[in-house]
């Protein structure tokens with residue numbers, strides 16, 4: 016009897032825990048008599064038929080590594096309806112019965128596009144941004160936020176010693192979670208996120224309040240795409256006649272070993288995805304809901320609105336007596 020074949024790809028920006036999830040899928044599949052074929056470099060690799068059989072030997076040493084051993088990436092071609100059709104032929108050529116897609120918000124939408132082509136697909140939320148609305152958390156977020164905390168802690172030591180003001184830009188695309196959580200857990204004083212728009216003037220004013228309250232070296236964490244933090248740093252120096260440094264945390268956040276939380280989530284979602292293949296539950300996202308893995312239909316997943324954690328934000332406001340108006 017022909018063995019069922021699972022296809023797997025990692026899409027978008029890579030995230031820590033992708034490898035843990037790939038290994039989980041491969042080993043769980045093998046134990047259940049299934050085979051796995053990887054498409055290298057995300058949806059683009061699928062369209063170009065860059066494929067490779069994956070065995071438990073191939074994934075033996077990757078569990079605790081950042082990045083993705085099957086490469087990741089974004090694909091312009093995949094957004095083209097005509098070019099996207101090719102995915103079907105490639106999967107047929109490789110005798111793939113079902114495809115598992117690891118990625119963020121855009122990859123979940125891409126998975127629905129594949130489902131609409133008649134492909135049996137399962138999406139796993141896997142992005143440092145934590146921006147998959149149907150899932151309380153995505154694989155990679157915990158590690159990236161911890162990396163941001165580490166970086167801010169380290170830089171704060173030298174900033175405080177030199178009584179300098181610090182501005183740090185963190186990643187997250189259009190989701191403020193990395194900024195909010197890393198800002199709070201690094202005892203930062205001001206947090207700027209897309210969910211709570213603030214003007215540059217307001218940020219500068221808040222820095223002034225910190226200085227007045229005898230905090231010589233306040234830290235401001237700013238989510239990316241909000242401001243040019245180098246420009247703000249110049250304005251801060253001009254306003255308060257005090258040294259201010261701006262740093263961009265950048266890709267440091269996306270590397271390194273996944274945390275225990277991300278490994279656990281990778282295992283739970285990976286096992287669940289293979290079980291979906293075995294039971295024929297296709298067209299779903301393996302979402303985390305109230306600490307349980309729930310299967311959310313792709314159609315529902317793409318319509319879901321992200322629930323910003325107002326309660327966490329308000330804890331920060333209460334902690335810092337921070338003003339929320341512009």
Ligand code: F6P
Nearest residue numbers: 027028142143144186187188269
């Ligand atoms: O989606 C993950 C992410 O790291 C975002 O936080 C960031 O905006 C983006 O990817 C950067 O993308 P790229 O690596 O393609 O420059």
